[in-house]
Amino acid sequence: MGALLYAMILGIIPGMIARKKGRSFLGWYIYGVLLFIIALPHSLIMKSRYQCPYCMSNIDPKAVVCPKCARDIGQEDNLLNEAE
Numbered sequence: 013m014g015a016l017l018y019a020m021i022l023g024i025i026p027g028m029i030a031r032k033k034g035r036s037f038l039g040w041y042i043y044g045v046l047l048f049i050i051a052l053p054h055s056l057i058m059k060s061r062y063q064c065p066y067c068m069s070n071i072d073p074k075a076v077v078c079p080k081c082a083r084d085i086g087q088e089d090n091l092l093n094e095a096e
């Protein structure tokens with residue numbers, strides 16, 4: 013019982029990291045609870061959705077144009093996620 017509780021608390025970490033990168037908290041939370049050892053490094057190395065696909069710099073989630081390289085970023089996906 014203690015181990016399960018511990019896993020449920022640890023799962024929050026990859027969930028929070030994923031959330032910051034614009035991914036589903038719940039999906040990554042479950043992944044973190046079940047496979048924390050894999051989910052944690054996976055969440056850390058995964059590419060943020062809030063990243064310019066051309067120059068890889070971090071951008072504002074609502075940005076339409078990259079502030080660094082000034083290229084147009086197609087972000088229709090983000091509009092769908094606003095509801096979250």
Ligand SMILES: [Zn+2]
Nearest residue numbers: 064067078081
């Ligand atoms: Zn850029």
